[in-house]
Each structure stands twice: as structure tokens, then as C-alpha cells.
Amino acid sequence: MTMRNLNLLRNAAGSCSRSKSLPSANIAPVLFSHQRSAPRRRDGPPVAGGAVRPMAAGTRGSRGHGWFWKYREGLGGRHLQGRWHQRDVEELNKINDEVFAMNGGDVPTEAYLDLSVAGDAPRRVVIELAAAALPKTTENFRLLCQELGDRGGYEATSVYRIEKTVGLCLGDVVTDDGSTGRCHPNLGTPFSPYSFEDEGFLVSHTGPGIVSMMSPGAHRNDSRFLIATEDAPQLDGRFVAFGRVKEGLDVIEDIASSVFTKRGRPTVEIKVAGCGVP
Numbered sequence: 229m230t231m232r233n234l235n236l237l238r239n240a241a242g243s244c245s246r247s248k249s250l251p252s253a254n255i256a257p258v259l260f261s262h263q264r265s266a267p268r269r270r271d272g273p274p275v276a277g278g279a280v281r282p283m284a285a286g287t288r289g290s291r292g293h294g295w296f297w298k299y300r301e302g303l304g305g306r307h308l309q310g311r312w313h314q315r316d317v318e319e320l321n322k323i324n325d326e327v328f329a330m331n332g333g334d335v336p337t338e339a340y341l342d343l344s345v346a347g348d349a350p351r352r353v354v355i356e357l358a359a360a361a362l363p364k365t366t367e368n369f370r371l372l373c374q375e376l377g378d379r380g381g382y383e384a385t386s387v388y389r390i391e392k393t394v395g396l397c398l399g400d401v402v403t404d405d406g407s408t409g410r411c412h413p414n415l416g417t418p419f420s421p422y423s424f425e426d427e428g429f430l431v432s433h434t435g436p437g438i439v440s441m442m443s444p445g446a447h448r449n450d451s452r453f454l455i456a457t458e459d460a461p462q463l464d465g466r467f468v469a470f471g472r473v474k475e476g477l478d479v480i481e482d483i484a485s486s487v488f489t490k491r492g493r494p495t496v497e498i499k500v501a502g503c504g505v506p
Contacts, residue, residue: 364415398454433467
């Protein structure tokens with residue numbers, strides 16, 4: 229063994245003997261990865277008790293906050309729970325009546341659609357419009373009903389989708405398959421020639437017969453619309469409801485219940501044989 233290695237061994241032995249002579253109170257404890265420090269509040273000093281979960285962490289189901297138990301109590305599925313589901317339907321129906329009661333003057337407040345299923349004789353559906361409260365949305369619908377032939381109106385368009393628990397989807401004046409739409413040219417702007425913004429969510433989807441625009445995006449409305457067949461709280465705040473079926477609700481219910489669909493698409497042709505303003 230060389231002199232250098234011998235000196236190294238002596239220095240190491242001396243350091244060990246000095247460390248053993250130090251009092252244990254001056255040695256800081258080592259915190260291993262499996263040891264927990266004192267829990268802390270988000271905005272305060274450490275607190276006694278169990279560890280507090282960090283803000284960004286969560287367990288499985290933490291976002292639902294017991295949605296399954298609400299479902300078992302009859303409050304609907306997770307997509308129906310929340311601020312749009314916890315509502316008073318009777319009170320909302322009163323508000324809807326007040327909105328439609330605002331109509332007056334010379335502005336037309338009704339429009340009609342003649343629906344034909346598989347070439348049968350058309351049956352009429354009369355729609356009451358909230359023209360005073362939502363003048364822009366109702367004007368777009370009324371003008372598209374008055375366009376005749378191939379001028380880009382609702383005439384000769386199809387019911388392209390039927391959602392059994394929601395309603396009938398129609399109004400694609402471009403491709404007639406629900407993939408696109410276009411508002412009336414009087415409503416378009418140079419910056420948005422094919423759509424217009426949401427006018428207001430004044431009418432609630434409280435039951436069958438509510439007519440609302442089908443929004444293709446945030447604050448966008450074109451020609452596509454929906455006639456509800458059920459209470460649809462999930463549509464409140466998303467689709468602008470502007471009318472309700474005044475006559476012919478049985479026609480809508482018959483189509484929704486009797487027409488066979490394949491992935492939402494009707495297997496028979498349902499056409500708007502005629503439309504307009506009475």
C-alpha cells in the first residue's frame with residue numbers, strides 16, 4: 229500500500245470518529261420519498277390531520293360529484309344534470325307564454341310547413357313565431373318559408389335526421405343532408421354572409437313542439453332548425469328557440485314515432501311539400 233492510500237484511509241477514519249462524537253440533536257432528519265410532510269392548506273400554514281389533496285389532483289369520478297346517485301334518484305343521466313336540468317318547467321312555460329304574448333302589430337307571427345312522408349298527402353304544421361322578442365331569427369325563418377322553387381328556401385327540402393328523444397332536424401337549403409346551411413341573404417353580412425349571431429335565449433325547450441335554430445358553432449345560425457318532440461333541457465343556452473307548434477303537433481309526433489331510422493337517418497323520404505306565411 230502506498231503512502232498516499234494510507235493517508236486517505238487515516239483521514240476517512242478520523243472523519244467517521246468525529247461524526248460519531250456529534251450530538252444527535254444537531255443532525256437533521258432525512259425525509260425519504262415515502263414519508264409525508266405536514267399537510268398544508270391552499271392558502272395557509274400546515275394543518276393537523278390527514279394530508280390535503282393537491283388542487284390539480286383528483287380521483288375517478290371527482291368531476292361528476294355523485295352523478296350516478298342523482299341518476300338513481302331520477303334526475304337523468306350525467307348529460308342532463310346541472311344548471312339546465314335543475315329548473316322549474318312550469319315557471320319556464322309561463323315565461324314562454326309571456327314571450328309569445330309580446331307579439332303584435334303588422335309583423336306576421338305564424339308560418340306553416342306541409343310535410344309529406346313517402347309521397348303521401350302532405351299534412352300541415354302551423355308554427356307560432358316569437359316575432360316581437362326575436363325579430364331577426366323569426367325573419368330569417370319566415371323569409372326562407374316564402375322562397376319558392378329552387379331559390380334557396382325550405383320548399384322541397386327534407387327531414388334529414390330524426391332524434392327520437394329530441395326532435396326532427398330539417399332546413400338544409402344547400403345540400404339537403406344536414407351537412408351545411410345558409411341563412412337568408414337579407415340576414416347575412418359581408419363578414420358572415422351565410423350565418424348570423426345568436427339573438428337571445430328567451431324561449432326554453434320545455435316540451436314537444438318547440439322550434440329552435442340548430443347552431444353549427446358558437447354564435448352562429450343558418451337555415452337548419454329543429455322541432456322538439458320531448459323536453460330538451462340540454463338545448464337551453466345552446467340553440468335559439470324562436471317558435472312553437474300551434475297546430476299539427478300530432479303530425480310531428482307521428483313522424484317521430486312511426487318512421488324507421490337507421491343511425492338517425494329516416495329510411496323514407498320526408499319532404500317539405502309546401503311552406504309559407506298564412
